[in-house]
Amino acid sequence: MKNRIRELRVVKNMTQEDLAEIIGVSRQTINAIEKEKFDPSLPTAFKLSKLFELSIEEIFHYEE
Amino acid sequence: MESMKLERNKRVKKLAIWTWTWVATMAIATFGPEFIWDNHPFLTPFAIVVNLANGVLMILANRDLFNHFDELERKIHLEAMGITLGLAVVVGLTFSLLDQKDIIPFDAEIGYLVMFIGITYMIALVINRKRYL
Numbered sequence: 001m002k003n004r005i006r007e008l009r010v011v012k013n014m015t016q017e018d019l020a021e022i023i024g025v026s027r028q029t030i031n032a033i034e035k036e037k038f039d040p041s042l043p044t045a046f047k048l049s050k051l052f053e054l055s056i057e058e059i060f061h062y063e064e
Numbered sequence: 065m066e067s068m069k070l071e072r073n074k075r076v077k078k079l080a081i082w083t084w085t086w087v088a089t090m091a092i093a094t095f096g097p098e099f100i101w102d103n104h105p106f107l108t109p110f111a112i113v114v115n116l117a118n119g120v121l122m123i124l125a126n127r128d129l130f131n132h133f134d135e136l137e138r139k140i141h142l143e144a145m146g147i148t149l150g151l152a153v154v155v156g157l158t159f160s161l162l163d164q165k166d167i168i169p170f171d172a173e174i175g176y177l178v179m180f181i182g183i184t185y186m187i188a189l190v191i192n193r194k195r196y197l
Contacts, residue, residue: 029136032196041135 002061006034008052023047075129082122089115140196144188152181 020027032038093111101107163172
């Protein structure tokens with residue numbers, strides 16, 4: 001699944017470590033999500049959506 | 065994040081302590097009857113029960129650590145456990161069959177299976193970490 005996490009994180013001037021702490025996951029998990037190697041759970045997607053003040057569809061883009 | 069790391073270290077230490085005491089009580093239950101208490105009728109079953117109780121506590125400590133993992137770590141470990149369980153059943157039964165039919169020149173001891181499980185789990189973890197991290 002494509003996502004804009006890295007772009008949105010950079011705009012907020014946050015490190016992966018900062019984002020991981022706010023969301024409650026490890027830095028490696030944020031890195032894996034940004035590299036699109038791992039799709040986050042729904043609760044994590046909602047937390048990211050709330051943090052970046054965007055809808056989930058604006059952050060994640062599903063491609064078959 | 066610091067508090068998460070501290071909590072993680074605490075749980076890892078707890079698991080390490082229970083694992084080492086489990087290994088120690090296993091050694092005592094294995095070698096004690098012969099070398100320490102000369103097959104005492106009470107001490108041998110007592111040592112085995114202590115080892116079993118220690119094993120249960122080790123499993124609970126492992127569960128505590130697992131519950132502290134985040135979603136990606138859980139996925140990595142669950143996939144490794146899945147492949148390990150499948151291989152342990154298939155390879156374990158094949159190994160047992162080879163022994164029953166006298167195709168291998170030694171007994172299919174449970175220790176071999178435990179070693180196989182440990183090695184398989186470690187390899188699966190390394191592969192999964194490379195895939196996701």
